Amino acid sequence: MIRFLFLLFALISAAQAQDLDQFLRAEMNRFLMSSPQTIERPATEILVLGHELFRDRQLSGNDNISCHDCHHPMIGTGDGISLAIGEGGSFVGRARTQDQGLIVARHSPHLINLGHKENFEMFWDARVRIDRRTKELITPEEKLKDHPEITKHLDSALAAQTIFPILSPEEMRGKPGSNPLANLSDSIEIWDAVISKLKKTNAPNSKSYVELFNNAFPGEQHNAGHMGKAMASFIGWRFQVNNTPFDRYLGGDNQALSASEKQGLKVFMGKGRCAVCHHGQLLTNQMLMNVAVPPLHTNEASVDRGFRGRFAFKTPGLRNVAKTAPYMHNGVFQTLEEVIEHYDNVPQSLRTFVPSEQTHLPYQSRLIRADDPEILQDIEDDLIQPFLRRGLGLSQEEKSNLLNFLKISLTSP
Ligand code: HEC
Numbered sequence: 425m426i427r428f429l430f431l432l433f434a435l436i437s438a439a440q441a442q443d444l445d446q447f448l449r450a451e452m453n454r455f456l457m458s459s460p461q462t463i464e465r466p467a468t469e470i471l472v473l474g475h476e477l478f479r480d481r482q483l484s485g486n487d488n489i490s491c492h493d494c495h496h497p498m499i500g501t502g503d504g505i506s507l508a509i510g511e512g513g514s515f516v517g518r519a520r521t522q523d524q525g526l527i528v529a530r531h532s533p534h535l536i537n538l539g540h541k542e543n544f545e546m547f548w549d550a551r552v553r554i555d556r557r558t559k560e561l562i563t564p565e566e567k568l569k570d571h572p573e574i575t576k577h578l579d580s581a582l583a584a585q586t587i588f589p590i591l592s593p594e595e596m597r598g599k600p601g602s603n604p605l606a607n608l609s610d611s612i613e614i615w616d617a618v619i620s621k622l623k624k625t626n627a628p629n630s631k632s633y634v635e636l637f638n639n640a641f642p643g644e645q646h647n648a649g650h651m652g653k654a655m656a657s658f659i660g661w662r663f664q665v666n667n668t669p670f671d672r673y674l675g676g677d678n679q680a681l682s683a684s685e686k687q688g689l690k691v692f693m694g695k696g697r698c699a700v701c702h703h704g705q706l707l708t709n710q711m712l713m714n715v716a717v718p719p720l721h722t723n724e725a726s727v728d729r730g731f732r733g734r735f736a737f738k739t740p741g742l743r744n745v746a747k748t749a750p751y752m753h754n755g756v757f758q759t760l761e762e763v764i765e766h767y768d769n770v771p772q773s774l775r776t777f778v779p780s781e782q783t784h785l786p787y788q789s790r791l792i793r794a795d796d797p798e799i800l801q802d803i804e805d806d807l808i809q810p811f812l813r814r815g816l817g818l819s820q821e822e823k824s825n826l827l828n829f830l831k832i833s834l835t836s837p
């Protein structure tokens with residue numbers, strides 16, 4: 425009799441599990457979720473040039489910082505600290521300290537899955553983007569419009585983005601007076617000067633840059649467009665993630681997620697409303713949204729108003745999110761637990777969240793957690809989704825299932 429009851433129970437729970445899988449698959453379809461397509465491998469010569477440029481500190485004015493230092497492959501392609509520390513800082517990752525370095529006012533975003541065509545916006549505020557309707561390239565450097573020999577190689581927003589860190593005095597170029605690149609003022613001249621500088625030297629792989637550029641782009645006059653094209657090809661191909669347990673689940677493997685992760689996915693698409701914005705093949709709507717993140721800034725700066733001054737920032741994709749802490753445009757949250765608590769009660773988090781001590785460690789003076797009631801009210805007033813104002817009311821169990829989905833299902837092996 426006991427055996428019979430046990431069998432009956434097993435049958436019922438198997439049927440329930442099947443129902444849950446069917447339900448989740450219907451919802452995933454509704455949110456246009458799919459596993460990202462594999463990016464075609466670019467020509468080896470272009471990949472090699474892109475990789476060398478990405479990791480070479482010689483791209484910076486004082487030879488002391490590379491893209492790699494803020495977008496480290498071992499740190500989920502981020503830097504592990506809240507606001508980026510630019511040239512003059514020391515060490516990499518959580519060990520990074522400011523020293524003589526300048527603070528970049530925003531958090532270094534991860535570079536995962538940026539190689540897909542639908543990535544039309546770059547930077548937290550989309551200041552480099554391709555207009556979806558006109559296909560026009562928009563950047564902070566108006567002069568690029570007069571240089572088709574450069575822009576013809578910038579065939580994606582990502583390619584255009586990659587040449588901008590070189591211009592930034594805080595990020596890579598250095599303080600005026602500290603080196604020849606830092607003393608130039610014209611962007612086109614700066615890019616040309618970087619290429620001339622590189623062509624007199626060898627890359628980290630000991631090959632000469634003359635050879636690397638000629639191999640990648642034979643018979644051409646090399647300019648910033650070639651650098652952008654090469655770095656974007658490298659980033660898009662190297663940092664693609666489409667082999668997480670969630671991707672296996674999307675591919676039809678019902679065993680790929682645990683029971684708790686499936687419940688978490690259910691919360692993600694249902695009560696948690698995460699998929700309202702984090703959907704599609706890359707788990708982002710590719711839009712700029714305000715989710716009322718508690719403002720955090722340096723002593724010298726003021727509250728970051730983001731895109732069009734409406735406190736909106738780019739919705740990041742979420743694959744490998746467990747590896748890319750801290751989170752948000754200002755890195756105010758050190759853990760995914762903190763992120764979930766924020767979404768559970770946004771107005772409260774906006775006003776009362778206190779960043780952990782770890783947040784302040786890399787910097788010479790503590791960061792400022794803005795508390796001006798008027799600004800906080802402005803941020804709340806700009807919230808568009810009513811459910812973010814109301815609060816989600818997630819139970820402890822729902823939170824821990826959601827956490828398991830984010831932490832385990834979305835992480836590549
Ligand atoms: C000092 C640290 C630092 C360095 C060095 C650096 N970055 Fe960044 N990167 C950042 C920060 C901070 C942002 C966000 C800035 C913003 O949105 O205003 C960013 C944004 C980006 C983005 C946009 C990602 C997105 O989803 O919108 C890309 C791509 C990128 N960087 C690539 C590079 C490349 C390529 C280099 C080297 C040429 C580089 N970065 C050098 C810190 C850095």
Ligand code: HEC
Pocket residue numbers: 534692696697698699700701702712713714715716717736737738739740742745748750751752753754760763764767768809830
């Ligand atoms: C209204 C759109 C929207 C909704 C709903 C939403 N997000 Fe987000 N998400 C964003 C935006 C925009 C950002 C970046 C915000 C910023 O930096 O100010 C973000 C950032 C994140 C980040 C940080 C990623 C990183 O790389 O820094 C995580 C994690 C995240 N969201 C998870 C969730 C979860 C879990 C839910 C559901 C409980 C959710 N989001 C609901 C739009 C949304």
